[in-house]
Amino acid sequence: MNDAKRQEGRPLGFDTRQIHAGVAPDPVTGSILTPIYQTTTYVQESVDQYLAKGYSYSRSGNPTVRALEVKLADLEGGADCTCYGTGMAALQAVYLAFLNAGDHAIVSDVVYGGTYRLSTKVFSRFGVQFSFVDTSQPDAVRRALRPNTRLVLTETPANPTLKLTDIAAVSAIAREAGILHAVDNTFLTPYYQRPLELGADLVVHSTTKYFDGHNATVGGAVVARTAELDRALRFIQNATGMIMAPHGAWLTLQGCKTLSVRLERQSANALAIARFLEAHPQVATVCYPGLESFPQRELAMRQASGFGAMLWFEVRGGVAAGKALMDRIRVWSLAENLGSVESLITHPVTMTHADVEEAERRRVGISDGLVRLSVGMEDATDLIGALDAALAGLGA
Ligand SMILES: *Cc1c(COP(=O)(O)O)cnc(C)c1O
Secondary structure, three states: OHHHOEEOOEEOOHHHHHHHOOOOOOOOOOOOOOOOOOOOEOOOOOOOOOOOOOOOEOOOOOHHHHHHHHHHHHHHOOOEEEEEOOHHHHHHHHHHHHOOOOOEEEEEOOOOHHHHHHHHHHHHHHOOEEEEEOOOOHHHHHHHOOOOEEEEEEEOOOOOOOOOOOHHHHHHHHHHHOOEEEEEOOOOHHHHOOHHHHOOOEEEEEOOOOOOOOOOOOOEEEEEOOHHHHHHHHHHHHHHOOOOOHHHHHHHHHHHOOHHHHHHHHHHHHHHHHHHHHOOOOEEEEEOOOOOOOOOHHHHHHHOOOOOOEEEEEEOOHHHHHHHHHHHOOOOEEOOOOOOOOOEEEOOOOOOOOOOOHHHHHHHOOOOOOEEEEOOOOOHHHHHHHHHHHHHHHHO
16 A cells, blocks of 8 residues: 555545555465464474565464555554554553553543543553543643653543543643654544644544444554654564454454545534534524534534544433433434444443442533433434434423
């Protein structure tokens, strides 16, 4: 792909790269898809020719996984990428590579529940200190800096409240302090938001979500701005054995090819649904970055080229009414996960964010009545019709 990356000096567009980057016809058969290299080891030509073909053992590298790494590095505009068995393993690799006992990290106060758990329940046991900071206020990040701060990890839009962090502003603060800024870009993907172009050092993904897009895998990735940062991650990956398996990488490679088309359709559905909910008398609050009422709309438009397909709302009648709606709705599936072609409805307090303490949830605005929607690719009229019927049932 690297030779195909430019055509007559003109850089190839995103749609072309999401299909072709990292993938070349198989040299043996011409297979247009990168094969699933289901192998443990790689036979070497001779002792002196060790690693001549680039591979030794599948913990240290696998050609199917490599194709995905090259593709994701290309799409995010990074020097390189490492892939992992889950998004949580990707975040763990960032912590292991760049934090030592006694170091301090600043993390967005609204993050995926698993990120909060990994920080407070696992890495804190090894002497790493964490501050959960409202990173939507760059000054709060500056104030939270300590002499031992090594990393700022932000998630924007944040799961589940959709609070945004100004990536360029926080990257500038991190650079000035000589520390790293990692951005969890799971919700918007490089199609809509490219943190490295805004100054970040690392981009983390749960590829489970939009890259796969079909509810078929769990996986994660870290794209690094420099080869040196990537080498630190790759060392941790080989040392700890946190890898992505080839079959999952192969499925994710297929998902990537339609990323932009899926996101556009899913985002258009999300906007239509947000507008419907905003006008519905049974709905108390709706939050979607594409609505005029979204509090950080200017930032949403400045740092991303789309609003994404995640939204949340609260119904009148509080928690009981919200649960009743989730239990009775058709078409939508009550399930964890997001980003897939199937539309999913989630109660974060019971499901994705159950391990965040109640006081902390309240503090950051994850209310008991919050209903999270991951909008899929079904007909918008069917998705809206199902919400309409479920809301009508509440009034009855
Ligand atoms: C799902 C998710 C993760 C964790 O990814 P897994 O693949 O489930 O381990 C991390 N960050 C965000 C924003 C997520 O939505």
